[in-house]
Amino acid sequence: MKWKTKWILAILLAIGVFSFAKLEEMGVVNKPITQYITTGKDFIVMKKWVSSLIDNDDEDAIVVSAEPVEELPFAAYESMQPYKDGVIVSYTHAMPITAQGDGLVVFTGSTRQSGKTVTVLYDDGDEVTYGFVGSIQKLPYSTVKKGDTLALMDEEAIYLKVKREGVILEAGVLATYFSDTNE
Numbered sequence: 001m002k003w004k005t006k007w008i009l010a011i012l013l014a015i016g017v018f019s020f021a022k023l024e025e026m027g028v029v030n031k032p033i034t035q036y037i038t039t040g041k042d043f044i045v046m047k048k049w050v051s052s053l054i055d056n057d058d059e060d061a062i063v064v065s066a067e068p069v070e071e072l073p074f075a076a077y078e079s080m081q082p083y084k085d086g087v088i089v090s091y092t093h094a095m096p097i098t099a100q101g102d103g104l105v106v107f108t109g110s111t112r113q114s115g116k117t118v119t120v121l122y123d124d125g126d127e128v129t130y131g132f133v134g135s136i137q138k139l140p141y142s143t144v145k146k147g148d149t150l151a152l153m154d155e156e157a158i159y160l161k162v163k164r165e166g167v168i169l170e171a172g173v174l175a176t177y178f179s180d181t182n183e
Contacts, residue, residue, distance in 0.1 A: 078156075082171035084113050086129065086161030094153035096137075097130050099144040108136045114159040118150050131159030 023029040078090040103122035107129075111117050114131025118138065121127045134154025138144060162169045162177055169177060 080171070080175055083159060084161075085168045086114075086131075086159055087171045087174050088132070088157055088159050090157040091153070092156065094134070094156050096149045097133060097151045097153065097158065099146055099148045099150055100128070101146050103144055105138045105140055105142050105144060105150070108138065108140050114161075116151075116154075117159075120144060120150065125165060127163040129159070129161040129163075131161070133158060 020029065078092055080087050080089045097118070099120060099122075101122045101124060103120045105118060106121045106127070107117065107119035109117060111131070114129065116133045116136060117129060117131040118133060118136055119127060119129045130151060132155065133151035136151045137149045138151075144150065160174060160178070162174060
């Protein structure tokens with residue numbers, strides 16, 4: 001498929017989503033369509049589908065060699081979108097979710113907002129919630145050390161929410177927060 005056709009399809013999909021949302025808001029459509037297309041998992045599936053249409057083959061890829069650099073787990077993200085009280089962060093590949101410091105796992109389970117979820121209260125007072133994880137590796141109320149595996153990603157995206165001193169950090173601050181805490 002030509003790149004112009006791919007972009008046109010992606011734009012039409014976006015216009016369709018926004019149109020249905022507006023029609024639902026105005027009361028023209030009585031079924032909760034946006035509920036199905038704006039939840040985290042569905043949004044990730046749509047993103048992958050659209051990016052697979054747009055994604056160009058790596059025909060022009062240039063191979064280079066360099067010294068290996070330790071990748072900071074949450075700093076090297078592909079995209080970050082606000083969602084509920086946190087963000088959905090996309091990565092190029094699924095990876096283990098590791099503790100960013102010493103702390104206590106205060107919640108493991110499933111929520112409506114973030115699917116399978118792990119929440120850790122770190123010794124510095126920050127409470128970080130990791131959602132849409134594939135498998136949870138720690139039990140509730142177990143202690144963790146920096147670098148311990150908390151969960152494994154199932155997809156290439158997770159939900160993140162941070163509470164500092166009881167206040168939920170805004171989505172715009174989280175990019176800086178995760179790049180600073182992983183140094």
